Amino acid sequence: MESITNLRDGIVRGETTARAATESALNAAEKLNDSLNAFLEIDRAGALNRAAQVDAQSEKAGLPLAGVPFAIKDNICVRGMQTSCGSRILGPYHPPYNATAIDRLIAAGSVIIGKTNCDEFAMGSSNENSAFGSVKNPWDISRVPGGSSGGSAAAVAAGIVPVALGSDTGGSVRQPAALCGVIGLKPTYGRVSRYGLVAFGSSLDQIGVLAREVSDAAAVLQVIAGRDSSDATTADVPVPDYSAELNEDVKGLRIGVSRALLGEGVHPEVRAAIEKSIEAYRDLGAEIVDVDLPHAKYAIAVYYIIATAEASSNLARFDGVRYGFRAKDAPALKEMYRKTRDEGFGPEVKRRIMLGTYVLSHGYYDAYYLKAQQVRTLLRQDFTRAFEKCDAVLTPTTPTPAFFFGEKVDDPLAMYLNDIYTVTANLAGVPGISVPCGLSADGLPIGLQLLGPYWSEARLLRLAHAYQTARPLNARPRVFA
Amino acid sequence: MPITEADIEKIAQLAHLEITDDERRLFAPQISEIVTYVEQLNAIDTTAVEPALGGLTPEGEQTVSWRRDEVQPSLGQKLALEQAPDPAAGHFRVPKVLS
Numbered sequence: 333m334e335s336i337t338n339l340r341d342g343i344v345r346g347e348t349t350a351r352a353a354t355e356s357a358l359n360a361a362e363k364l365n366d367s368l369n370a371f372l373e374i375d376r377a378g379a380l381n382r383a384a385q386v387d388a389q390s391e392k393a394g395l396p397l398a399g400v401p402f403a404i405k406d407n408i409c410v411r412g413m414q415t416s417c418g419s420r421i422l423g424p425y426h427p428p429y430n431a432t433a434i435d436r437l438i439a440a441g442s443v444i445i446g447k448t449n450c451d452e453f454a455m456g457s458s459n460e461n462s463a464f465g466s467v468k469n470p471w472d473i474s475r476v477p478g479g480s481s482g483g484s485a486a487a488v489a490a491g492i493v494p495v496a497l498g499s500d501t502g503g504s505v506r507q508p509a510a511l512c513g514v515i516g517l518k519p520t521y522g523r524v525s526r527y528g529l530v531a532f533g534s535s536l537d538q539i540g541v542l543a544r545e546v547s548d549a550a551a552v553l554q555v556i557a558g559r560d561s562s563d564a565t566t567a568d569v570p571v572p573d574y575s576a577e578l579n580e581d582v583k584g585l586r587i588g589v590s591r592a593l594l595g596e597g598v599h600p601e602v603r604a605a606i607e608k609s610i611e612a613y614r615d616l617g618a619e620i621v622d623v624d625l626p627h628a629k630y631a632i633a634v635y636y637i638i639a640t641a642e643a644s645s646n647l648a649r650f651d652g653v654r655y656g657f658r659a660k661d662a663p664a665l666k667e668m669y670r671k672t673r674d675e676g677f678g679p680e681v682k683r684r685i686m687l688g689t690y691v692l693s694h695g696y697y698d699a700y701y702l703k704a705q706q707v708r709t710l711l712r713q714d715f716t717r718a719f720e721k722c723d724a725v726l727t728p729t730t731p732t733p734a735f736f737f738g739e740k741v742d743d744p745l746a747m748y749l750n751d752i753y754t755v756t757a758n759l760a761g762v763p764g765i766s767v768p769c770g771l772s773a774d775g776l777p778i779g780l781q782l783l784g785p786y787w788s789e790a791r792l793l794r795l796a797h798a799y800q801t802a803r804p805l806n807a808r809p810r811v812f813a
Numbered sequence: 814m815p816i817t818e819a820d821i822e823k824i825a826q827l828a829h830l831e832i833t834d835d836e837r838r839l840f841a842p843q844i845s846e847i848v849t850y851v852e853q854l855n856a857i858d859t860t861a862v863e864p865a866l867g868g869l870t871p872e873g874e875q876t877v878s879w880r881r882d883e884v885q886p887s888l889g890q891k892l893a894l895e896q897a898p899d900p901a902a903g904h905f906r907v908p909k910v911l912s
């Protein structure tokens with residue numbers, strides 16, 4: 333399949349049209365939705381309308397993504413489409429505004445074809461927590477696609493769209509990317525505006541990009557990155573040309589590997605694939621160095637205190653008052669809140685709200701939340717020290733390939749441990765990218781993860797592109813457009 | 814520290830969640846297990862370590878996020894009430910507050 337830059341250039345030159353690309357994506361989305369359940373809404377009329385607008389523009393040169401079809405995770409606000417966050421509690425909510433990232437994509441000429449399924453409020457690692465059914469992994473539909481951006485990952489993996497947006501709070505872009513054999517990029521905290529991304533963990537959330545090609549991820553990041561006055565947590569850091577150094581070789585770049593992180597708990601085929609990818613980087617001329625992240629083993633504990641605490645606060649707004657679902661027959665306001673939230677939220681969301689409420693409650697704040705934030709500082713210091721010795725740290729993205737539906741739903745803690753390699757990046761705020769690095773004996777994708785210093789997306793993309801060029805994943809999922 | 818069903822009920826009250834008996838029975842051991850798991854952090858010496866509140870990078874902390882104190886366009890009543898479960902003239906109607 334061609335890159336989005338080639339697609340866009342073809343549209344600008346008049347060799348093809350935005351309409352043709354959009355029709356193709358819409359047809360694929362509709363055809364595959366019964367088998368994958370990747371989309372919660374497919375907006376045929378709106379997308380074709382938008383495509384027509386793009387085609388009618390005489391001056392397309394200023395549209396870097398002219399006619400490129402996109403899928404958007406259903407926790408990112410797109411005016412005119414639903415935003416359900418995979419939950420019943422938002423009811424028929426249709427946001428009256430676009431997320432900033434969406435405004436930027438639209439201004440660049442892209443066409444949004446629909447909203448993708450996800451774990452409820454982005455809480456999950458398997459897309460089994462959606463109120464609207466699970467998403468299936470296109471490589472094996474009896475297995476999970478990962479989560480929480482399972483729908484976006486499946487849509488890209490199955491060739492429905494070349495690129496999608498997701499969100500990543502503890503790995504929710506990178507982990508499904510790994511399980512679905514696509515590229516998944518989480519930028520530095522503050523690189524991309526969170527305005528219009530429904531908040532889960534405000535100190536952890538970032539909008540991320542899923543793509544089949546690293547160069548496509550770079551092109552999308554180019555458009556959505558940058559300071560936004562509507563999001564005070566975006567940083568005033570210049571946006572470089574993310575495509576400029578993509579094709580440079582990686583000779584002399586230093587890749588850090590922590591042997592401790594390749595120990596027990598890692599599926600032997602994942603370990604083998606990672607060892608092979610380390611060799612691949614050696615062949616490409618990179619230098620492999622040992623690094624240590626001594627507090628990484630506490631990352632899940634730190635994450636499930638901080639993320640749940642922040643979520644308990646962020647999800648307080650879903651109360652049936654101003655939008656979304658409101659429970660019937662509540663005699664007074666307090667009962668309405670309680671019934672609305674009990675009927676509207678699924679079990680994982682309730683679990684996390686309660687955990688978060690507990691760790692923030694009177695008498696426990698210091699013991700849990702403050703302590704976790706202190707260990708978070710120690711983890712950040714681990715990364716700072718590691719990046720003195722290397723340009724990127726390489727880890728598996730996930731400890732195992734895609735697991736079966738139902739395998740981990742009854743054991744929340746076992747489910748949380750899927751995020752063991754990815755949560756570190758959200759806690760430290762560093763950027764990370766997952767790149768397919770092989771298939772298991774069962775034919776399931778395995779991902780390698782690269783983590784870099786703050787604002788080093790260009791170099792991460794370069795390292796990822798070098799790998800993808802040298803070792804492309806020459807296989808397609810069973811379910812493909 | 815084990816979390817009991819009574820604890821769950823108290824937490825649910827704080828979080829404005831009305832949970833069923835089945836949910837309470839399901840959640841108590843699960844949340845208890847998770848709390849026990851996170852308590853491993855107590856073993857770490859964090860004396861004089863600054864908490865990383867907010868998640869900002871150093872560049873993020875240096876970014877000036879003030880704006881001029883000038884009136885900007887806002888959502889407006891019509892749009893704000895469009896999604897309301899029970900809109901009334903210029904406000905959101907809810908069940909009685911005091912019971």
